[in-house]
Amino acid sequence: MDYRQLFTDFKGTESDLIPILQKTQDRLGYISPEATKEISRFLKLSENQIFGVASFYSQFRFTPPGRNSIKICMGTACHVKGGQILCETVERNLGISPGQTTADQKFDFHRVACLGCCALAPVVQINDDIYSQINVTKLQEILKKYE
Incomplete structure (x- = not known):
């Protein structure tokens, strides 16, 4: 997945985290470990911070969805x-x-x-x-x- 393209609509601020998570999940169907790393790099937040926020909301999943x-x-x-x-x-x-x-x-x-x-x-x-x-x-x- 081309994460640079995924992030083009965002400024790279902490307030972009949830919209980026939503867009990532829309594209992949879940938040993958690779996506977490890329989001972490882009927003300059730790992977633990990304996971902490994403795991708080029930809308985000960390395993590939079934059909x-x-x-x-x-x-x-x-x-x-x-x-x-x-x-x-x-x-x-x-x-x-x-x-x-x-x-x-x-x-x-x-x-x-x-x-x-x-x-x-x-x-x-x-x-x-x-x-x-x-x-x-x-x-x-x-x-x-x-x-």
Whole structure:
């Protein structure tokens, strides 16, 4: 990746950090170790400072994403209606824990605080698709569609 081109819209000040992280993730899909080094050089901040800021925000990831991103809502309504069981189903079926990507890069999996669909609980989001009132059987069928 040509980082000089990526940084052309920025002045190289500390206030550019979050926009640079966002632009980097948009291009790569995640914040790679190489990207962290290049951002560090450009902004004259330590790699630890870059990681400290990026790891504070849930929008940034440090591993390559899967082709399909699974988000299980764990907000109050979804949790009460079976969100944890849905998480366990994904873990069992795909062999990954929240925050991980399958070895074949087909799926990544995240527990999220709220997807904003409380009346439809429990809710699962895969890529841009929202699935409501999900149970274990429905989730297993949905996952097969994405394989």
